[in-house]
Amino acid sequence: MRINPIIRKDLTITSRSMRYSLGMLAYEGLLMLVFMIAMRVLDNTSRYYASLNSQKLSEFIAMFPAVSIAELCIVALIIPMMAASAVTGEKERQTFDILMTTQIKPMQVVTGKMGSAIIRVMLYVLASVPIMAVGFTLGGISWWVLLIYLVLTLVLAILEASIAVFSSAVCKRTITATIMSYLIVFVICGLTFLPLLMAAIYDFALSGMNSFSLELGVSLATLALLPNPIFMFLEFYGVSLSGGSIFVKSLVDEGLPFMEIFDGGVLWIVLSVVIMLLISFGFMKLAASKIDPMNGKSNK
Amino acid sequence: MLYIEHLNKWYGNHQAVKDLSLHIPKGDLFGFVGPNGAGKTTTLRIVCGLLKESSGQVVIDQMSRKKDPEKIKRCIGYVPDFFGVYDNFKVWEYMEFYGSLYGINATDCRKLTEDLLALVNLSEKRDEYVDSLSRGMKQRLCVARALLHDPALLVLDEPSSGLDPRARIEMKELLMNLRGMGKTIIISSHILSELSEMCTSIGIMNQGKLVAIGKIEDILHAGAVDDVVILEIRKDMERAVTIIKQMANVDLISVMENEIKIKYPGEDAELNRILIELMQQDVMLHGFHRQEGNLEQMFMQLTGSEEEAS
Numbered sequence: 001m002r003i004n005p006i007i008r009k010d011l012t013i014t015s016r017s018m019r020y021s022l023g024m025l026a027y028e029g030l031l032m033l034v035f036m037i038a039m040r041v042l043d044n045t046s047r048y049y050a051s052l053n054s055q056k057l058s059e060f061i062a063m064f065p066a067v068s069i070a071e072l073c074i075v076a077l078i079i080p081m082m083a084a085s086a087v088t089g090e091k092e093r094q095t096f097d098i099l100m101t102t103q104i105k106p107m108q109v110v111t112g113k114m115g116s117a118i119i120r121v122m123l124y125v126l127a128s129v130p131i132m133a134v135g136f137t138l139g140g141i142s143w144w145v146l147l148i149y150l151v152l153t154l155v156l157a158i159l160e161a162s163i164a165v166f167s168s169a170v171c172k173r174t175i176t177a178t179i180m181s182y183l184i185v186f187v188i189c190g191l192t193f194l195p196l197l198m199a200a201i202y203d204f205a206l207s208g209m210n211s212f213s214l215e216l217g218v219s220l221a222t223l224a225l226l227p228n229p230i231f232m233f234l235e236f237y238g239v240s241l242s243g244g245s246i247f248v249k250s251l252v253d254e255g256l257p258f259m260e261i262f263d264g265g266v267l268w269i270v271l272s273v274v275i276m277l278l279i280s281f282g283f284m285k286l287a288a289s290k291i292d293p294m295n296g297k298s299n300k
Numbered sequence: 301m302l303y304i305e306h307l308n309k310w311y312g313n314h315q316a317v318k319d320l321s322l323h324i325p326k327g328d329l330f331g332f333v334g335p336n337g338a339g340k341t342t343t344l345r346i347v348c349g350l351l352k353e354s355s356g357q358v359v360i361d362q363m364s365r366k367k368d369p370e371k372i373k374r375c376i377g378y379v380p381d382f383f384g385v386y387d388n389f390k391v392w393e394y395m396e397f398y399g400s401l402y403g404i405n406a407t408d409c410r411k412l413t414e415d416l417l418a419l420v421n422l423s424e425k426r427d428e429y430v431d432s433l434s435r436g437m438k439q440r441l442c443v444a445r446a447l448l449h450d451p452a453l454l455v456l457d458e459p460s461s462g463l464d465p466r467a468r469i470e471m472k473e474l475l476m477n478l479r480g481m482g483k484t485i486i487i488s489s490h491i492l493s494e495l496s497e498m499c500t501s502i503g504i505m506n507q508g509k510l511v512a513i514g515k516i517e518d519i520l521h522a523g524a525v526d527d528v529v530i531l532e533i534r535k536d537m538e539r540a541v542t543i544i545k546q547m548a549n550v551d552l553i554s555v556m557e558n559e560i561k562i563k564y565p566g567e568d569a570e571l572n573r574i575l576i577e578l579m580q581q582d583v584m585l586h587g588f589h590r591q592e593g594n595l596e597q598m599f600m601q602l603t604g605s606e607e608e609a610s
Contacts, residue, residue, distance in 0.1 A: 005400035009386070009393075016388040094384030098445075101348050101378040102401035103370065293350045294369060 005104070006112025007119065014120055024124060027078075031071060031128050038066035064141050065237050067131055068149060072156070072233060079121055079157055080181035083164030086113035087291055088174040106288040113168075114161040114284070121157050125150065145240040152236055155273050156229050160185060162280035162287070169290040188279075192228045195221035219256045222248075227279055232272035239265040301326040301484045302347070302453060307356035309342050309508075316342045318508040320356070324486065324501075326452075329479045331495035332488035334505035335603055340488040341381075343505070344457050347486070348378045361452055374402070377446030381458035383438040385431045391417070392426045395445060402449040409448070416444040420474060436467025443474060454478065456487040460494060472498055492599055506603040528553065528591040529571060531560045534584040543581050550574060561591070 014020045042062055087109075090096035099109065132146060160181070167180035199221035225231045231247055238246030245252075245265030252259045262268045289295050302324040309317040317339045324330045332340045345351040347358055349369055358365040360375050386394070392413055399409030417423045420440040425433060433441065439459055446454060456475075460468045468491070476498055479485060489495050495502060496516055503513040512519050533540050537555070544552055544562060549570065553561040564570050578585050 005397055008400070009389070009397045012393065013386055013388045090384075093386070094380065094382045095386065096384075097345075097348075097350055097380055098378065098384070098398075098442075099401070100350060101373060101376065102398060103373050103403060103449075104401045294352055 004108060004112040004115055006109060007115040010112070010116035011119065014116070020120065023078075024127060027074060027124050028127060028131075030074065031067060031131055034070040035063070035067050035131050038063050064132060064145075065241065067128075069233075071125065071128055071132075072153065075121055075125060075153060075157065076160060076185070076229075078124070079117060079160040080164045080167075080178055080185065082120055083114065083117035083161045084168050084177040084181050085174040086110075086117065086165045087168040087287075088171055088177050089168075091172070092174065100291070100293055106292040107284070109291060110165055110169075110284050110288045113165050114158070117161045117164070118154070118157045121161075122154060125153055141240065148236065148240070152232065152269070152273070155232075155276050158280045159188075159229065159276045162283035163188075166283040166287040166290070169287040188227055189230050192224045195224040215256050216258075219251075219258050222251060222256070222259065226268070226272050227275045229272075229276065232269055232276070235265040235268045235272075239269065301328070301361065302486070303357075303359040304343070304347070305357050305359070307343065307346065307358065308354045309339070309346060309351065310354045316508050317346070317353075320505075320508075320510050322503055322510060322513055324484060326484050327479070327482050328501055329475065329485045329487070329499050331499035331502040332486060332505065333490075333492060333495060333502055333599055334488075337507075338505040338603075339508040340505050341457055344455050344486065344488060348376055348455055349373060350378075374449060375452045377449070377451035377454045379439070379442050379446050379454070379456040379459055381461050383435070383442050385438065387429075387431055389430050390426075391422065391428055391430055391433070391441060394430050394441065395448065398445050399448050404448065412448055416447055417441075419447075419477070420444040421470070434467070436463050436470060439463060439467070439471060440474060443471075443478075447478075452484060454483050454485045456485065458488055458490065460489060460491055468494065504599060504603070511603070528561060528563050529574075529588055530591055531562065531578070531588045532558055532586040533560060534558070534586045536583050539581065540578060540583045540585075543578060543583065544574075547574060547577065558586075 085092075087096065090099060100106075104112075129146070129150075132149070163184045164177070164181040167177040167184065168174070171177040171180055196218065199218040202217070234247050235245055238244060238249070245263060245268065248259060248262040248265060248268050252263050302322075304320055304322050307317055307320040308315065320339075320343060332344070334340050342351065346353050347360075347365075349365060349372065360372050363372050363375070365372050389397070392410075395413040395416070396406070396409050399412065400406075404412065413426070414423070417426055420443055422433075422437060422441055422444065425437065425441075430438065430441065443454075443456070443459070459475075460471055463471060472494060475485060475487065479498070479500075487495070487499070499516065501513070501515045502519065504511050504519070531540070537558075537560075540560060541552065541555055544550055544560065549564060551563040553563055555561075562574070564574060575585065575588065
């Protein structure tokens with residue numbers, strides 16, 4: 001299998017970059033700090049419970065979400081920074097024109113740039129697996145949970161990298177592309193919550209009517225959260241740590257129509273993954289179309 | 301080799317290329333000349349597939365750019381005016397990266413890299429980082445990179461800009477070598493003397509239009525500066541100057557030790573009249589010749605008149 005030349009080139013350059021190594025060091029250091037703080041807090045908690053009934057070592061299971069959430073936040077912030085220079089960086093160093101006169105296709109440029117950003121981030125993530133595994137060794141979570149966590153992190157990385165590469169294709173400068181990437185991520189993570197919030201307020205205001213259509217509206221508004229990675233990971237933590245859904249369960253308990261199909265939480269996670277990958281593909285297509293010189297405006 | 305037919309390019313309301321048509325035969329070294337903003341780079345970028353034309357068509361090796369864009373990419377090697385580099389990338393890695401973009405397998409690419417680095421005289425630099433090379437070396441490396449897939453047409457946009465005289469000479473020699481190897485080359489440049497030395501034919505662009513095209517000698521002949529004559533005077537220089545100053549329709553341009561440069565309306569009969577007049581006045585006229593035209597004068601003449609007209 002031929003490796004995309006852009007991935008190989010970017011990784012060669014990255015492997016010689018002091019910035020990447022220092023970034024890795026800072027990332028691991030930050031995770032270690034979170035780990036130590038969580039360890040200290042949980043140690044105090046377990047000592048307290050141990051004094052009561054001497055069997056709460058499994059409190060350390062909370063180490064996994066504590067460290068992994070910290071990791072997800074860092075990953076979510078790093079990817080746009082890494083991938084937003086995908087096209088603008090090539091333009092700024094004036095290598096883009098040469099690239100586009102070769103036989104590489106715009107979609108290969110996009111996948112190559114995304115691939116190199118994702119691999120660099122996943123190397124960070126993989127380097128932190130030993131820290132994550134403490135939750136495993138202290139009992140509680142299984143290797144499967146760790147594996148699924150890595151897969152979901154990869155999906156998040158794909159989504160964010162596609163957004164960043166798209167922004168890079170649209171913008172002229174890396175800084176603008178980075179800001180645009182964060183804005184789009186914010187829209188997906190923050191504003192997809194708005195329909196549910198508005199539907200809930202509306203439903204609450206007219207609560208006396210108790211109408212089916214109002215409740216259906218709330219259910220439909222909930223579906224807007226499917227592309228939201230925050231809710232995907234919320235459900236993942238619910239399913240993996242407490243054995244069931246956290247967010248959707250509360251809606252099912254409210255008696256909202258059709259929500260019971262998501263009751264176990266697994267379907268929500270699967271659908272989220274599918275929708276996020278579809279959105280990523282959409283951004284990739286748009287980016288490829290944007291960088292293709294033959295798709296440019298011909299004017300008159 | 302390359303046919304451009306009725307090419308037009310608009311940027312909003314500004315027309316950068318106006319109905320440009322030209323044909324460059326195989327093995328030609330074609331020079332594109334024109335002032336800044338004339339449309340040279342736009343034309344070259346359209347030829348290379350980096351810009352979409354508004355109308356018209358580009359045909360390379362009997363393949364239309366619109367119908368066979370991918371095949372055409374294989375026919376073109378492009379050298380831009382500025383050499384962008386990747387940090388932390390060695391010369392051989394740079395070559396192999398671009399080789400892989402053309403789908404050349406690693407073994408062949410290694411062999412090609414050695415040959416091409418030897419061609420551009422950079423063999424000893426193969427293990428050095430690209431960003432540590434001088435500008436001239438980078439530009440030669442860029443030419444080597446453009447030759448990796450053995451393109452039939454090499455397009456160079458201002459390859460000598462920013463180069464020192466030595467690097468320019470090396471670049472010129474390299475291009476002459478490539479021409480000798482049968483490559484068709486298009487080169488845009490502001491350095492007219494350089495073009496006149498190496499190009500087989502040129503096209504002069506101004507304000508988006510091709511105002512002259514053909515072999516350099518033909519263009520110089522067609523627009524020859526035939527209204528300036530240099531008279532060689534053996535003695536009686538002062539008298540000769542006085543006589544010329546009194547002549548109608550004749551302007552004295554300069555007087556040197558044994559030469560007088562004059563400008564006249566340009567007809568042979570008029571020149572006869574001037575010469576006869578001088579001889580009748582016993583001026584020792586040793587000889588005369590028309591001032592030879594050069595590319596700079598031709599360029600100024602063609603681009604200047606266009607600007608005045610606009």
